Amino acid sequence: MIAEFALIERLGRWLAGRGDGVEVGHGDDAAVLAIDGQAVLAVDALVEGRHWDPAISSPRDVGWKAVAVNVSDVAAMGAKPVAAVVALHEPAPVALAEVEACYEGMAEAAARWGVALVGGDTVEAPCRAVDLAILGEVAPGAAVTRGGAAPGQRLVCVGALGAAAAGLALARAGLAPPAGADRADAASGGTSLPQAAGLLAAHRRPRALPAAGAALAAHGATAMLDVSDGLGADLTRLCVASGVSARLEAEALPIAEGVAAAARALGVDALDLACRGGEDFALLAALPAERAEAAVAAAAEAEAGVPAAVIGWLGSHDPETPVRLVVDGVERRLGTSGYEHFTPS
Amino acid sequence: MIAEFALIERLGRWLAGRGDGVEVGHGDDAAVLAIDGQAVLAVDALVEGRHWDPAISSPRDVGWKAVAVNVSDVAAMGAKPVAAVVALHEPAPVALAEVEACYEGMAEAAARWGVALVGGDTVEAPCRAVDLAILGEVAPGAAVTRGGAAPGQRLVCVGALGAAAAGLALARAGLAPPAGADRADAASGGTSLPQAAGLLAAHRRPRALPAAGAALAAHGATAMLDVSDGLGADLTRLCVASGVSARLEAEALPIAEGVAAAARALGVDALDLACRGGEDFALLAALPAERAEAAVAAAAEAEAGVPAAVIGWLGSHDPETPVRLVVDGVERRLGTSGYEHFTPS
Numbered sequence: 001m002i003a004e005f006a007l008i009e010r011l012g013r014w015l016a017g018r019g020d021g022v023e024v025g026h027g028d029d030a031a032v033l034a035i036d037g038q039a040v041l042a043v044d045a046l047v048e049g050r051h052w053d054p055a056i057s058s059p060r061d062v063g064w065k066a067v068a069v070n071v072s073d074v075a076a077m078g079a080k081p082v083a084a085v086v087a088l089h090e091p092a093p094v095a096l097a098e099v100e101a102c103y104e105g106m107a108e109a110a111a112r113w114g115v116a117l118v119g120g121d122t123v124e125a126p127c128r129a130v131d132l133a134i135l136g137e138v139a140p141g142a143a144v145t146r147g148g149a150a151p152g153q154r155l156v157c158v159g160a161l162g163a164a165a166a167g168l169a170l171a172r173a174g175l176a177p178p179a180g181a182d183r184a185d186a187a188s189g190g191t192s193l194p195q196a197a198g199l200l201a202a203h204r205r206p207r208a209l210p211a212a213g214a215a216l217a218a219h220g221a222t223a224m225l226d227v228s229d230g231l232g233a234d235l236t237r238l239c240v241a242s243g244v245s246a247r248l249e250a251e252a253l254p255i256a257e258g259v260a261a262a263a264r265a266l267g268v269d270a271l272d273l274a275c276r277g278g279e280d281f282a283l284l285a286a287l288p289a290e291r292a293e294a295a296v297a298a299a300a301e302a303e304a305g306v307p308a309a310v311i312g313w314l315g316s317h318d319p320e321t322p323v324r325l326v327v328d329g330v331e332r333r334l335g336t337s338g339y340e341h342f343t344p345s
Numbered sequence: 346m347i348a349e350f351a352l353i354e355r356l357g358r359w360l361a362g363r364g365d366g367v368e369v370g371h372g373d374d375a376a377v378l379a380i381d382g383q384a385v386l387a388v389d390a391l392v393e394g395r396h397w398d399p400a401i402s403s404p405r406d407v408g409w410k411a412v413a414v415n416v417s418d419v420a421a422m423g424a425k426p427v428a429a430v431v432a433l434h435e436p437a438p439v440a441l442a443e444v445e446a447c448y449e450g451m452a453e454a455a456a457r458w459g460v461a462l463v464g465g466d467t468v469e470a471p472c473r474a475v476d477l478a479i480l481g482e483v484a485p486g487a488a489v490t491r492g493g494a495a496p497g498q499r500l501v502c503v504g505a506l507g508a509a510a511a512g513l514a515l516a517r518a519g520l521a522p523p524a525g526a527d528r529a530d531a532a533s534g535g536t537s538l539p540q541a542a543g544l545l546a547a548h549r550r551p552r553a554l555p556a557a558g559a560a561l562a563a564h565g566a567t568a569m570l571d572v573s574d575g576l577g578a579d580l581t582r583l584c585v586a587s588g589v590s591a592r593l594e595a596e597a598l599p600i601a602e603g604v605a606a607a608a609r610a611l612g613v614d615a616l617d618l619a620c621r622g623g624e625d626f627a628l629l630a631a632l633p634a635e636r637a638e639a640a641v642a643a644a645a646e647a648e649a650g651v652p653a654a655v656i657g658w659l660g661s662h663d664p665e666t667p668v669r670l671v672v673d674g675v676e677r678r679l680g681t682s683g684y685e686h687f688t689p690s
Binding site: 076241 | 368369372373374375376377378379380383384385386387388389390392395396417418419421422424427428430431432434463464465466468469470471472474476478479480481483485486488490491492569570571586
């Protein structure tokens with residue numbers, strides 16, 4: 001066991017001190033940050049057994065993901081992530097190596113996206129959870145909400161769909177490397193699909209796309225959100241908030257490499273993984289038709305190696321069928337069956 | 346049981362929409378806030394059974410407290426609280442009335458201190474916890490840290506000491522009204538001390554002091570923090586961060602009304618309750634000697650009914666005995682035995 005204050009001191013090495021806009025870093029009552037423009041604020045909680053399986057995701061993966069999912073929320077506003085604070089829930093006795101690995105993962109992701117980890121709180125709790133709050137900045141009035149889409153606009157998707165869901169399903173089926181295994185180990189795993197490690201990485205260590213979010217905003221996006229619960233569920237939210245409907249072309253969807261092979265191995269439908277899987281943290285944006293292609297090009301340039309495409313167009317409000325998916329010329333209803341934490345009654 | 350998204354919708358009535366600096370309120374990927382100056386960011390987690398006893402604090406109390414402890418962190422920087430987001434951990438099946446009461450308490454406290462509740466996350470977890478992150482604003486360079494105190498300065502305390510600890514101890518001893526009882530019930534309780542309800546209210550629904558924090562900062566405070574773990578523990582932190590020592594006069598401490606009677610009823614030392622109790626959320630500030638009295642007067646005027654006093658003075662760095670307490674002319678060492686969540690090995 002380790003005293004709380006000693007633990008916080010040990011973890012301090014992963015936290016940011018002063019500098020680069022951090023006026024007051026960790027170790028005070030609150031952090032103080034210089035920001036340009038308006039403040040963007042979000043919080044996301046990850047709970048062990050609920051948001052991650054310790055047999056599949058290592059503590060370092062969890063730390064990374066806690067930062068990534070929050071950076072993605074800021075990205076979806078067209079804003080720039082600045083700083084984060086974390087409330088770590090940890091059962092007693094403290095598994096010090098795991099807590100440190102979790103902080104290491106947070107620090108890696110924070111460095112990846114230029115986020116200053118400026119402090120937090122460590123509390124004893126029945127199970128591990130990582131609640132991270134993020135501060136971003138955006139030019140006054142420039143934030144892109146979910147509510148600004150209009151009929152006649154194009155819908156753009158940046159980021160590959162289905163990878164996280166396919167990777168998680170492969171891991172659950174024993175067809176992907178275990179928690180903590182790196183890519184080299186994974187490649188030598190006899191039972192894994194060749195693409196398994198890459199797909200599983202999308203689940204364990206998702207990539208947030210703040211540069212794409214900024215590019216889409218700069219190129220005229222009028223509505224945007226990130227795909228955390230599934231394309232169908234999240235796009236329905238954008239449609240409801242904006243009072244529009246969406247019609248997607250299945251062939252245009254940027255389905256991640258390896259999802260088709262994973263779907264065959266798992267005996268499931270690849271399109272279903274892409275549309276309902278969630279946790280891909282792709283960005284969906286609505287843009288005027290004449291600006292969509294330039295926005296796609298700018299977003300692809302901003303995020304090397306990430307697919308970007310016009311995937312459909314927006315029509316007038318349709319409360320019955322907000323999202324339609326055209327598969328082989330046939331229109332289907334794309335439902336809202338994204339992942340919910342509480343089962344409907 | 347209720348679906349997560351339906352739950353979030355129900356809770357939306359306690360959350361702020363646009364207006365008064367809220368550019369984007371709840372219901373989007375992140376909230377957007379107009380702030381003046383630099384951003385102040387903090388997070389505090391409250392866990393059931395650890396930070397509150399459901400037999401002593403009602404869900405409404407817990408919601409209030411989650412906001413108050415975070416507002417206190419912002420106040421201790423001399424900053425103004427602006428907005429908050431919450432991650433609520435809730436076991437399944439969701440106790441809807443209790444979750445709503447918790448949000449009601451958060452909304453009450455948020456309204457009390459002008460904080461916009463702009464969203465959050467609701468997750469299923471093994472036990473209830475309320476993790477709240479707060480955003481504040483402060484003029485560039487004006488934040489007051491723990492590290493700016495200097496020898497020769499006076500130490501000021503705003504807020505009554507010992508009330509929260511006394512109230513909690515009375516409740517545990519069955520000498521205070523149960524959770525959910527209001528003051529009228531409490532007054533009629535035959536077994537309660539007359540002061541019990543007031544003392545217990547300090548534990549259940551603490552008062553943050555942002556107006557006092559701003560007044561102390563405006564009157565030249567060079568270091569400040571709030572008393573969350575106990576006067577001895579927190580003042581030691583200020584001394585260590587600033588490289589000073591402190592000498593307090595016991596007679597000068599603003600011990601809360603009723604603490605002496607509670608201590609007698611409990612068979613404990615009133616001074617001990619005041620010095621080690623914690624959770625009073627009083628503010629401690631270091632000021633130049635010639636400005637201390639004016640700062641005390643300004644803080645008292647800013648927070649009606651809250652005691653404020655010069656309680657001691659600061660000397661040169663003393664790593665062995667950072668804090669001394671003079672009781673009846675005799676110097677004692679005031680230790681750091683504030684409340685720690687993890688027991689030292």
